Amino acid sequence: MVLDDEYFMQLALQQAQYAFEDDEVPVGAIVVLNTKVIARAHNQVERLNDPTAHAEMIALTSAFNYLGSKYIPEASLYVTVEPCLMCCGALYWGKLGRVVYGCADEKNGYQHITGDKWPFHPKTTVTKGVLEEECAALMKTFFRNRR
Numbered sequence: 001m002v003l004d005d006e007y008f009m010q011l012a013l014q015q016a017q018y019a020f021e022d023d024e025v026p027v028g029a030i031v032v033l034n035t036k037v038i039a040r041a042h043n044q045v046e047r048l049n050d051p052t053a054h055a056e057m058i059a060l061t062s063a064f065n066y067l068g069s070k071y072i073p074e075a076s077l078y079v080t081v082e083p084c085l086m087c088c089g090a091l092y093w094g095k096l097g098r099v100v101y102g103c104a105d106e107k108n109g110y111q112h113i114t115g116d117k118w119p120f121h122p123k124t125t126v127t128k129g130v131l132e133e134e135c136a137a138l139m140k141t142f143f144r145n146r147r
Contacts, residue, residue, distance in 0.1 A: 003035045005078070005100055009131045012078040012102070015042040015055060016138055022047060026138045029055035029079040031063040031096075033072065039063035055079060056087040060094055071095045073123065080135040082109035082128075088119035096120075100127040102135025 001007070008030060015028025019042035031039040041058035045051055056079050064070055076098035077091060082105040091099060099120065106112060110119045120126065 005127060005130045008032055008037075008076070008078045009080070009100065009102055009135075011037060011040070012080050013131065013134060013138070015040055016080045016135070019043045019055070020138060020142055026142050027055040027079065027081045029059040029077060031059050031072070031075050031077055033063075033067075033075045038066050038075070052086065054084065054087055056083055057090055060090050060096075064094065073097045073121075076100060078130075080131075081105050081139065082111065084108045085110050085113050085119060088114075091124065092119065092121050096124055098125050098127070100130055102130055103132045103139065104128070 012028040012030050015030065016026040019028060020026035024043040024046050028042045030037050039059045039062035041055045041062060043055050044053040044058060056077060059077065063072060063075065071094060073095045075096050077096055078100045080102040082101050083091065083099065088110045
C-alpha cells in the first residue's frame with residue numbers, strides 16, 4: 001500500500017461520506033503526522049448547532065489534544081473541500097506544514113475571499129486538486145438532493 005496524497009484523501013472522503021449520511025455538508029478532514037493519521041473529522045455544524053464545527057476545526061482540535069501541542073508544523077491536513085477563511089485562521093495559528101485539499105469552494109473557499117493573499121502560515125505549503133472529481137461529486141450530489 002502506497003501512503004500518498006490520494007490514499008490520505010480517500011480517508012478524508014470516508015469522513016465526508018459520514019457527514020453526507022448525517023445530512024451535513026459533506027466535508028471530511030484528517031490530520032497526518034509521519035504517515036500516521038492522528039485525527040479524523042467531518043462537518044458537524046447541524047448536529048452541534050455550531051457554525052464553527054467544520055471538519056477542519058474538529059480535526060485540528062483533536063490533533064492538538066492528541067499531541068498535547070498547539071503547534072504542529074510537521075503535520076498535514078487533508079480536507080475534501082478548499083478551507084474557508086475561518087479554518088485557514090486555525091491552520092495559520094496551528095502552524096501546520098501542509099494543507100492538501102480536493103475541490104475548490106467557489107463561494108466560501110479562502111481564494112474567493114482573499115484573492116492572491118496567502119491566509120496560511122508562511123511556511124505552509126498547499127496542494128490542490130487531489131481526487132478533485134470525487135470530492136466535487138459528493139458535494140454536487142448533496143446539494144442536488146437538497147433542492
